Amino acid sequence: MKPGVFTPEHELLRRSIRTFVEREVTPEVAAWEEAGQIPRTFWRRMGELGFLGLDFPSDSGGAGADFVANVVLGEEMARCRSGGVAFSVLVHTDMSSPWLVRYGTDAQKRKYLPGIVSGVTVCALGITEPGTGSDMAAIATRAERRGDRYVLTGNKIFITNGVYGDLYFVAARTGAGQPDRRHDGISMFLVERGLPGFDVSRKLDKMGMRASDTAELAFHECPVPADNLLGVEGRGFQQLAAGLQRERIMAAVLAISGAAQALEDTLRYLSQRTAFGEPLAQRQALRHRVADLATEIEAARHLVYHAVELYARGDDCITEVSMAKLFATEVANRVAYQAVQLHGGYGYMREFPVEGFFRDVRLWTIASGTSEVMREIIAKRLTWDNPRRGGNT
Numbered sequence: 314m315k316p317g318v319f320t321p322e323h324e325l326l327r328r329s330i331r332t333f334v335e336r337e338v339t340p341e342v343a344a345w346e347e348a349g350q351i352p353r354t355f356w357r358r359m360g361e362l363g364f365l366g367l368d369f370p371s372d373s374g375g376a377g378a379d380f381v382a383n384v385v386l387g388e389e390m391a392r393c394r395s396g397g398v399a400f401s402v403l404v405h406t407d408m409s410s411p412w413l414v415r416y417g418t419d420a421q422k423r424k425y426l427p428g429i430v431s432g433v434t435v436c437a438l439g440i441t442e443p444g445t446g447s448d449m450a451a452i453a454t455r456a457e458r459r460g461d462r463y464v465l466t467g468n469k470i471f472i473t474n475g476v477y478g479d480l481y482f483v484a485a486r487t488g489a490g491q492p493d494r495r496h497d498g499i500s501m502f503l504v505e506r507g508l509p510g511f512d513v514s515r516k517l518d519k520m521g522m523r524a525s526d527t528a529e530l531a532f533h534e535c536p537v538p539a540d541n542l543l544g545v546e547g548r549g550f551q552q553l554a555a556g557l558q559r560e561r562i563m564a565a566v567l568a569i570s571g572a573a574q575a576l577e578d579t580l581r582y583l584s585q586r587t588a589f590g591e592p593l594a595q596r597q598a599l600r601h602r603v604a605d606l607a608t609e610i611e612a613a614r615h616l617v618y619h620a621v622e623l624y625a626r627g628d629d630c631i632t633e634v635s636m637a638k639l640f641a642t643e644v645a646n647r648v649a650y651q652a653v654q655l656h657g658g659y660g661y662m663r664e665f666p667v668e669g670f671f672r673d674v675r676l677w678t679i680a681s682g683t684s685e686v687m688r689e690i691i692a693k694r695l696t697w698d699n700p701r702r703g704g705n706t
């Protein structure tokens with residue numbers, strides 16, 4: 314473990330989250346995966362235990378801890394044996410609600426944070442659209458100002474917590490944006506479930522992350538109170554870009570913590586399984602393969618913790634975060650492939666956790682910025698002898 318990232322307080326927190334996960338979450342996740350839904354009682358319990366606002370200031374109902382506390386939460390939730398549960402939680406704690414703490418007005422915080430922290434209000438982030446994902450600046454959902462409201466029209470897709478959520482952080486276009494400044498003119502809104510003209514048009518059926526619900530959303534002339542504009546009108550892209558670093562760190566944390574657990578499972582399996590008269594763990598070819606996997610996981614962890622430290626200090630860390638997200642999620646997928654392979658036929662069976670991990674982890678080179686987009690960001694920030702270097706993603 315990299316020294317200096319986690320304090321004794323973080324380790325205490327880790328123990329309490331791990332106990333909660335082992336006792337109250339892991340025994341239930343098979344049912345939640347089957348149902349494609351996480352019960353409301355889970356969210357309330359997380360709230361009761363203080364896990365849903367760890368790094369929010371105490372005057373906002375949070376625990377007043379630092380960002381690293383959320384990294385601990387991510388690492389421990391990733392061990393619950395359902396990528397979907399961990400993903401849903403992190404969408405709530407790290408990929409949506411921090412926008413409210415950072416950009417919300419006092420009135421917005423007073424209205425929404427108590428529910429978010431207590432687990433009564435489940436949050437979702439609505440950026441991706443049927444026509445655009447990686448190219449965030451191309452979103453087409455429109456928000457037109459009419460008196461004391463903005464009227465939203467458009468569609469969102471792949472929205473985690475979108476089916477059963479309560480509060481949606483939605484990106485929509487409020488201005489035209491110029492051809493040379495296409496990132497301008499996007500704004501963020503807090504949209505409550507139940508507004509007229511706002512429908513969950515589809516619950517999407519997906520390969521993995523089964524316990525987390527994923528929605529297609531439709532807005533048709535949906536009136537959102539002007540007071541629910543989040544941050545500055547027209548600066549939504551810039552606000553989102555700042556928060557994407559946190560989202561990407563958390564994607565890397567979930568992927569690599571899950572990979573470490575899949576490796577633990579594999580070591581246990583290889584120790585117990587015999588073939589040709591001895592435990593598979595005695596085979597040098599397999600021992601070397603798991604040694605490579607352990608080394609890759611360790612390297613990825615160090616890269617992730619380095620990004621965590623830079624982010625926690627408020628340093629410019631776009632390159633390091635992109636590298637950590639790229640490397641950790643690719644490593645985790647290699648680990649998943651080998652973990653299934655090393656389990657033989659059992660690795661293909663639902664009752665073995667590596668099977669679920671293999672499906673869940675596939676998401677992480679896609680969501681929160683694909684591997685290709687990460688490479689593009691890194692490449693833009695390298696020093697080239699040509700005018701196309703530099704970027705603002």
Ligand SMILES: Cc1cc2nc3c(=O)[nH]c(=O)nc-3n(C[C@H](O)[C@H](O)[C@H](O)COP(=O)(O)OP(=O)(O)OC[C@H]3O[C@@H](n4cnc5c(N)ncnc54)[C@H](O)[C@@H]3O)c2cc1C
Pocket residue numbers: 404437438439440441444445446447448470471472473474519522527676679680681682683684685686689
């Ligand atoms: C289960 C799941 C949950 C999700 N949850 C959310 C959520 O809660 N909220 C939300 O807003 N979104 C969510 N997403 C959306 C996710 O962030 C997008 O799928 C992702 O950003 C990729 O966008 P896309 O699917 O439109 O792919 P595209 O952008 O169409 O990309 C298709 C392919 O082209 C490649 N590509 C694109 N641009 C470039 C380029 N410039 N150079 C090289 N290659 C490129 C991509 O890497 C990819 O391989 C979720 C997705 C999934 C699958």
